[in-house]
Amino acid sequence: MAQTILILDFGGQYKELIARRVRECNVYSIVKSGDITPNEIREINPIGIILTGGPNSVYDENSPHCDKEIFNLGIPVLGICYGTQLLAWSVGGTVEACSNLSEYGKTDMIVDTESLLYKDMDENQIGLMSHTDQITVLPEGFRSIAHTDNCKNASIENIDRKLYGVQYHPEVESTPNGTQIIRNFLYNVCGALGDYNLKDLEAKLIEDVRAQVGDEHVLLALSGGVDSSVCAALLSKAIPGQLHCVFVDHGLMRKNEGDEVEAAFANKDLDFIRVNAKDRFLKALDGVVDPEQKRKIIGAEFVKVFEAESEKLPNVKFLAQGTIYPDVIESGGSHAATIKSHHNVGGLPKNMQFTGLVEPLRGLFKDEVRILGRQLGLSADYVDRQPFPGPGLGVRIMGEITEEKIKILQEADAIFREEMKKNQIKADQFFAVLTDTRSVGVVGDFRTFDYTVALRAVKTSDFMTCEYVPVPHEVLGIASSRIVNEVDGAGRVVYDITGKPPATIEWC
Ligand code: XMP
Numbered sequence: 001m002a003q004t005i006l007i008l009d010f011g012g013q014y015k016e017l018i019a020r021r022v023r024e025c026n027v028y029s030i031v032k033s034g035d036i037t038p039n040e041i042r043e044i045n046p047i048g049i050i051l052t053g054g055p056n057s058v059y060d061e062n063s064p065h066c067d068k069e070i071f072n073l074g075i076p077v078l079g080i081c082y083g084t085q086l087l088a089w090s091v092g093g094t095v096e097a098c099s100n101l102s103e104y105g106k107t108d109m110i111v112d113t114e115s116l117l118y119k120d121m122d123e124n125q126i127g128l129m130s131h132t133d134q135i136t137v138l139p140e141g142f143r144s145i146a147h148t149d150n151c152k153n154a155s156i157e158n159i160d161r162k163l164y165g166v167q168y169h170p171e172v173e174s175t176p177n178g179t180q181i182i183r184n185f186l187y188n189v190c191g192a193l194g195d196y197n198l199k200d201l202e203a204k205l206i207e208d209v210r211a212q213v214g215d216e217h218v219l220l221a222l223s224g225g226v227d228s229s230v231c232a233a234l235l236s237k238a239i240p241g242q243l244h245c246v247f248v249d250h251g252l253m254r255k256n257e258g259d260e261v262e263a264a265f266a267n268k269d270l271d272f273i274r275v276n277a278k279d280r281f282l283k284a285l286d287g288v289v290d291p292e293q294k295r296k297i298i299g300a301e302f303v304k305v306f307e308a309e310s311e312k313l314p315n316v317k318f319l320a321q322g323t324i325y326p327d328v329i330e331s332g333g334s335h336a337a338t339i340k341s342h343h344n345v346g347g348l349p350k351n352m353q354f355t356g357l358v359e360p361l362r363g364l365f366k367d368e369v370r371i372l373g374r375q376l377g378l379s380a381d382y383v384d385r386q387p388f389p390g391p392g393l394g395v396r397i398m399g400e401i402t403e404e405k406i407k408i409l410q411e412a413d414a415i416f417r418e419e420m421k422k423n424q425i426k427a428d429q430f431f432a433v434l435t436d437t438r439s440v441g442v443v444g445d446f447r448t449f450d451y452t453v454a455l456r457a458v459k460t461s462d463f464m465t466c467e468y469v470p471v472p473h474e475v476l477g478i479a480s481s482r483i484v485n486e487v488d489g490a491g492r493v494v495y496d497i498t499g500k501p502p503a504t505i506e507w508c
Contacts, residue, residue, distance in 0.1 A: 003027060003028065003047045003190075003192060004028050005029040005047065005050060005192075006029075006044055006048070006050070007022070007030065007031045007049075008033070008034045008050070008051050008066060009031055010051060010054035010066075010083060011052075012052040012054045012081065013053075014052065014080075014169060016326060016365065018050055018052060018080065019031050022186065023196060025179065025182060025192070026192075026196050027186050027195075030363070032044075034051070034065075034066050035066065035067075036066075038070055038073060041073065047186075047190045047192060048075060048076040048185065048189065049070065049078070050078045050185075051080060051083025051084070052081075052082070054082035054083070055082070056082060057132075057133050058085045058133070059095055059096075065086065066086065066090070068090045068091070071087065071090060071163060075162075077164065078164045078185045079163075079164070079165035080165075081131060081169060083165070084165030084167055085167075087165050088139055088142070088153075091139040091142075093135055093137055093142065094135070094137035096133065098133065100150065102131060103130075103131055103134075103150050105129065106127075107126065107168065108149070109148050109154050109168070110123055110125075110146065111125050111145060115145040116159075116188040117155065117181060118184065119188055121180065125146070125175075127154065127167075127168025128178075129168050129169075135153040135156065135167070139158075141161065145157050146166070155168075162189055162190075164189065166181070198372055198375060201372075205361075206237060209238040209239060209358060209360050212358060213238075213318055217244065217318070218239060218243050218317075219316040219318070220245045220246070220320040220321070221306065221320075221321055222245040222247040222265070223247070224247060224253070224260075224261035224388075225322070226322075226385060229373065230322065230370075230372055230373035230383065231321065231361055232245050232268070234361070235270070235320060235360070238360075241269060243270040244270070244271040244316060245270055245271065245272050246306060247261055247262070247272065248277055249261075249275065249277060249278065250278065250301070250392060250394075251276075251278025251282060252278075252281065252391065252394045253392055254388070254417075255413065255414040257388075258276075280301065281301050284300075285298070287400060288400065291395065291508035294508070298390075298392075302390075317354065318356050319354040319356075319357055320357070320358040321357070321358075323362045324361050324366060325362060326365065326366070327362070328362050328363075369383075387429060393406055396409060396413075396434065396507060397409055397434045398435050398508060400436075404489060405451070407489075408490050409453075411483075412432040412487050415432075415482045415486065416455050416479045417431070420475070425469065426469070428459055428461070428466075429456075429457070429466075430455075430457035430458070431456060432454065432483075433453070433456060435452045435453070435507075438452070441492065449491070450491025451490055452490075452491065452494060453483055453494075454494050454495070454496050455479060455480075455493060455494070456468070456495075456496040460505070463505065464500075465500050465501065466499060467499050468498060471495070476493075476495050479493070
């Protein structure tokens with residue numbers, strides 16, 4: 001078992017980032033709620049604890065506090081922002097609102113290089129500050145090890161108790177040497193060995209799956225997305241011959257995508273079941289124009305197909321899914337028994353014979369899942385794919401969904417993606433949409449009345465908000481002319497320059 005750093009969450013937006021930074025330093029990390037008990041901590045047996053930031057003021061009664069006993073366990077602690085104020089306040093220091101202005105943004109700091117936290121670093125550092133409170137009186141036994149013009153206790157330490165705090169955010173890129181500071185905490189203070197790496201982890205995950213499953217058979221709902229695909233690759237290595245993957249092709253995939261998913265798994269040692277259900281999906285969607293109704297129909301149809309398939313595999317005891325760590329954190333960490341309402345597959349069947357869930361990736365972040373996928377032999381092209389909505393092109397075709405419209409959109413989308421790739425345009429998600437607007441054109445001597453295709457490319461880190469990407473006009477021009485020339489039924493191309501909010505990323 002790898003050494004573990006325990007991250008306690010006090011409502012800050014960067015908890016996942018802190019956990020990832022720790023893992024980048026080859027130390028395993030987990031996130032738990034800040035109200036964890038000392039006994040639960042002892043059971044986890046971490047080599048160190050990191051307290052996250054948060055939006056509250058520690059002196060407010062309703063702000064999140066932790067059991068003060070945590071600071072007497074002999075386990076090194078690093079507080080970040082609110083976490084450092086909480087640490088100081090809990091052991092007898094004073095925290096007050098900043099008297100002049102709150103500090104915000106990249107800030108020059110002078111650090112004490114005698115401290116283990118800043119060992120071998122330059123004394124001039126930059127830290128991202130974002131605080132309206134600060135530590136005004138240090139607790140007994142503490143000293144300041146960094147200051148800025150406006151903050152005399154930008155970092156604090158008590159060497160004997162191994163308690164450390166930073167007022168800034170070392171986990172963000174705007175603190176240029178932040179990862180080094182975290183590394184110093186891990187290696188100089190907590191005695192980390194650096195025993196976490198994905199190669200060893202792969203072997204461990206395989207061992208765990210084998211121990212859990214024994215000789216039983218497992219059914220994996222494979223959507224073709226990164227998480228469930230990596231899960232399939234891992235399970236096929238762990239339990240060859242016992243894995244059945246059900247991939248429901250609803251006919252609303254991107255061009256060639258169904259075949260690509262099949263090709264990625266065809267040679268693996270698993271039972272790959274592709275259910276070509278296009279006809280039944282199109283039938284169910286016939287004449288439907290309301291976007292929400294389309295989603296509901298696609299979701300319900302998916303469940304029916306999946307249920308029908310699982311009935312054909314009566315001896316399967318486990319259901320596997322590609323749940324990853326952010327899914328677990330988001331649901332408060334008490335996720336063990338719930339079947340994830342899978343965003344990508346539109347909900348899973350409820351009345352089935354499964355006795356257990358297999359979720360080997362539930363401790364990993366997306367970027368780690370991608371690395372693992374490559375390690376397992378999935379091609380880079382495959383594991384770096386952008387998110388694709390479960391209802392597929394169903395949410396990218398305005399108005400009624402017909403076979404003709406799917407074909408137009410698949411072709412136009414493939415051209416746009418090809419041009420974006422060829423011209424190395426960076427965007428987090430990009431695709432074509434088929435609007436329900438037709439317009440007049442002229443091809444040769446003939447009048448046409450064809451569909452308008454909209455192109456969309458967005459930059460986003462969390463997909464909750466986005467900005468449009470200013471794709472160069474030349475690239476848009478080439479994509480547009482190729483689409484109207486090469487795709488039957490596409491008569492005009494427009495580019496979507498709306499952000500989210502107010503627009504969403506998908507059109508419906
Ligand atoms: P919106 O359109 O809400 O999309 O701005 C945000 C992100 O979620 C994806 N998306 C979906 N994914 N099922 C999914 O699995 C859906 O119904 C769905 N709707 C949107 C979208 O592609 C974007 O990445």
